[in-house]
Amino acid sequence: MAINKTRLHKKHIEHNAKMVDFSGWNMPINYGSQINEHNIVRSSAGIFDVSHMTVFDLSGSEQKAFLRKLLPNDISKIINYQKGLYSPLLDKSGNILDDLIVYNMDNNFRIISNCATSVQNHEWFIKQSTKFDVGVCLNEDVSIIAVQGPESIKILNKIGYNDINNLSNFDIKFDASVMIAKTGYTGEEGFEIILNNSEVVSFWEKLIDVGASPIGLGARDTLRLEAGLNLYGVDMDQTNNPYESNLSWTIDFNDSDRDFIGKKALSLIDKNISKELKGVILKERGILRSGQVISHENGAGKILSGTFSPTLGYSIGMARLDKGHNNKGKVLIRNKEFNIEIISLPFIRKGKMRL
Amino acid sequence: MNEIPGDLRFKKSHEWVRVEADGSVTIGISDHAQDLLGDIVFVELPEIGTQMSAEDEVAIVESVKAASDVYSPISGEIIEVNEVLLDNPEIINESPYHEGWFYKLQPSDSEEIDELLSPEQYGDICEE
Numbered sequence: 001m002a003i004n005k006t007r008l009h010k011k012h013i014e015h016n017a018k019m020v021d022f023s024g025w026n027m028p029i030n031y032g033s034q035i036n037e038h039n040i041v042r043s044s045a046g047i048f049d050v051s052h053m054t055v056f057d058l059s060g061s062e063q064k065a066f067l068r069k070l071l072p073n074d075i076s077k078i079i080n081y082q083k084g085l086y087s088p089l090l091d092k093s094g095n096i097l098d099d100l101i102v103y104n105m106d107n108n109f110r111i112i113s114n115c116a117t118s119v120q121n122h123e124w125f126i127k128q129s130t131k132f133d134v135g136v137c138l139n140e141d142v143s144i145i146a147v148q149g150p151e152s153i154k155i156l157n158k159i160g161y162n163d164i165n166n167l168s169n170f171d172i173k174f175d176a177s178v179m180i181a182k183t184g185y186t187g188e189e190g191f192e193i194i195l196n197n198s199e200v201v202s203f204w205e206k207l208i209d210v211g212a213s214p215i216g217l218g219a220r221d222t223l224r225l226e227a228g229l230n231l232y233g234v235d236m237d238q239t240n241n242p243y244e245s246n247l248s249w250t251i252d253f254n255d256s257d258r259d260f261i262g263k264k265a266l267s268l269i270d271k272n273i274s275k276e277l278k279g280v281i282l283k284e285r286g287i288l289r290s291g292q293v294i295s296h297e298n299g300a301g302k303i304l305s306g307t308f309s310p311t312l313g314y315s316i317g318m319a320r321l322d323k324g325h326n327n328k329g330k331v332l333i334r335n336k337e338f339n340i341e342i343i344s345l346p347f348i349r350k351g352k353m354r355l
Numbered sequence: 356m357n358e359i360p361g362d363l364r365f366k367k368s369h370e371w372v373r374v375e376a377d378g379s380v381t382i383g384i385s386d387h388a389q390d391l392l393g394d395i396v397f398v399e400l401p402e403i404g405t406q407m408s409a410e411d412e413v414a415i416v417e418s419v420k421a422a423s424d425v426y427s428p429i430s431g432e433i434i435e436v437n438e439v440l441l442d443n444p445e446i447i448n449e450s451p452y453h454e455g456w457f458y459k460l461q462p463s464d465s466e467e468i469d470e471l472l473s474p475e476q477y478g479d480i481c482e483e
Contacts, residue, residue, distance in 0.1 A: 018393075033448075034419050035394040218393065222419060285441070287397050287417045308396035308419050315397075334415070 006051035007143050007200045015214050022217060023116035025052040030216035037219035038310040041186055042348075045149035046215035047207050050185075054118040055139040055194065056111040056125060062132040063109045067102060070128055072242065072260050074252040078104045084170040084181055087250050089113070089121070090262030094241045094269065097124065099232050101183060103172055110179075112144070112194075114232050128261070143200035147212065148190030148223075150350075156180075156191065158210040159203075164191065178203075185220060187227025187348055225305050225316060228279060228346025234290060235277065235304040235318050243269060244320055246277040246345060273323075275301070280317045281341040286333050288317035293332045294340065298324030303331065309347065316347050357386040359478050360452055364471035366428040367480055371452065372471055375459075379434060380468070383456040384416065384425060384447065387481045392418040395444045400436040401458060407431060409467055414457055416447065425457065429467040435459040 004025045012019065017028035028049065030037060040046045058066070067075045073087035083104055089097040098121055100113035113121050118138070125136045147155055153165055164173055167182040174180075177196055184190035195203060208214070221231070228246075230236050236245040243251075243266075251266060280303065282288050288306030295301075301321020309316040319342070321329070330337045363371045369388035373381045389395065397417040407413055407427040414425040436458045440446060447455040462468065472480070 029420075030393060033394055035396075218419065285397065285399075287422065289422060308417070310419070 004052070006049055007197050008049045008051065008204055011201060011204055012049065012214070017214070017216060020217075022052065023114075025115060027052060028214070028216040029218045031214050034216060034218035034222065035310045037213065037215040038222050040213050041149045041188055041215055041219065041223055042311055043150070045147060045151040045155045045190075045212050046219070047204065047212045048146040048148065048215050048217070048220055049143075049204070050146050050192070050220075051143040051200070052115040053144055054113050054115055054121065055142055055144070056113070056122070057137045057139045058109045058111070059135040059137065060133045062134050063107070066129055066132040066134045067109060068258055069132075069260055070125070071102065072252065072262060072266070073250045074255060074258065075102060075104065075109070076255065077252075078170075079107075082106060082172045082174075084172060084183055086170075088236075088242055088245075088247055089124070090242070090260075090266075091238065092261060092265065094262035094265035095238050096232070096236045096240055096242065096245060096247075097121070097238060099230065099236075099247075101170075101181075103179075103181065105172070105174075105179070110139075110194075112192075116233060141197055142194050143197050145193045145195070145200065145204060145207070146184055146186075146190060147193065147207065148184045148186040148215075149188050152188070152190045155207060155210055155212050159206045185227075185229055186223035187229070187346060188223070188350065221305075222307055222310055225307060225318070226309055226311055226346065226348040228318075230277070230318070231305055240320070241266065241269060241274070243271050244275040244277060275320050275322055277304070277318060277320050277345075278325075279343040279345045279347055280306075280319045280331070281312075281343060281347075282315040282317075282331065282338055283341070284338045286338055287315045288331065288333075288340075292317075294319055294321055294329050295332075296321070296325035296329030296342070298322060301329075311348055318345070357390055357481065358452070359386070359474045359481070361474050363452070363474060364428075364468060365474065365477035366426070366471060367477075368426050370425060370428045372428050372468065374468060379459050379461050380429065380431075381456050381459050382413075382428060383451060385477070385481075386451045389448050389451045389455070392416065392420065392423060394419050395447045398440045398444045398447070398457075400438070400440065401433045403433050403436060405433045406463075407433065407460065409464075416444075427460070428471060429460065429462050430464050431460040431462040433458055434461050
């Protein structure tokens with residue numbers, strides 16, 4: 001299979017990145033030390049090349065009706081604003097096909113979703129759009145840079161973006177062809193910038209020149225895990241519904257006249273007995289890893305994402321488990337049992353421990 | 356390019372062996388191995404007195420990315436472990452051949468040492 005490269009590939013090599021294959025893309029995992037990069041984002045600001053993410057642009061007169069059918073979260077919430085909305089993408093059984101952000105760009109909508117699901121999503125969107133006057137275009141002409149960290153506003157101000165200081169979370173703003181969205185995947189203040197491929201290298205260089213550090217996808221993973229944000233394919237997939245994936249808040253039943261894909265199946269789920277997705281903390285010596293088995297006084301579970309938390313200094317993970325755990329349990333690591341704490345996510349919010 | 360000191364012997368699985376003046380051996384993981392692993396955040400070391408056979412799992416090293424087993428390159432009795440690593444596993448990244456050693460062993464079969472890879476042979480494997 002041919003490996004895709006982003007327009008910033010050469011820049012990553014220049015910065016001594018260790019490159020790895022990531023769902024068909026050759027991407028920087030780190031530029032030396034994942035932990036240092038993680039700490040930079042928590043303390044100042046870092047920049048990420050996330051151009052492997054997939055961008056779909058919609059067109060046509062029935063985009064709103066289409067999206068209200070396609071997504072369990074209701075884009076009516078953002079219909080009067082230039083703003084983004086997070087939503088899972090469900091199949092008819094209410095299971096999760098992907099997660100995404102849909103942006104209202106003055107009533108033309110843009111969807112940004114994961115890279116591993118790009119082909120599958122494209123086919124799904126086209127299939128679901130046939131009953132609507134809607135066009136779905138996979139946009140390969142744009143790149144995405146994330147600027148994340150407490151100093152991200154300062155960094156963008158330094159390169160001439162001065163009108164982004166008062167944006168609220170999920171707000172978007174346009175500057176010529178550059179789209180700036182107040183979103184991210186780190187739990188810090190930050191922006192995701194979608195711009196033409198032809199402009200991305202000079203934009204990246206400007207950010208480096210004013211002091212932003214390039215951050216690899218390794219740190220992106222530890223940052224998002226501390227922030228309690230799910231990773232599709234690890235923390236949830238097509239065998240899970242939103243209720244057992246900490247995503248109940250994204251299912252919008254407010255408009256009873258609205259039908260959306262998966263609605264009927266979700267309404268039949270007994271939320272009292274379904275499993276739940278929680279945070280797990282291991283304070284003893286050891287590292288939580290995907291697949292480790294959890295037991296507690298009223299049930300069992302499994303670790304999904306697991307790693308060492310650079311901010312907290314011990315291991316954290318996400319787990320899907322039976323209810324009734326009273327916030328404690330045990331995890332089996334290499335045939336030894338360790339005590340764990342089970343908490344509500346996230347672990348870290350805006351650089352601070354939430355515990 | 357990763358460092359490969361000329362006075363050590365190696366295993367294909369990236370462990371190094373230094374023969375000390377008293378006949379004991381010191382064992383750790385190579386610069387190439389620590390580089391592949393990334394930031395190391397956890398180590399589990401063997402107990403002193405344990406008898407190891409060559410290629411037994413002797414230690415565990417975990418980075419932010421993944422867990423890896425360390426295999427004893429040769430047979431013998433564990434006589435010392437580097438306990439500093441338990442609280443400061445990042446030393447393995449910083450100094451894989453010196454402060455970052457894992458354990459010392461009294462070899463039970465000195466011929467096994469002769470069968471280990473030379474620095475040149477190990478360098479060729481890392482190139483692959």
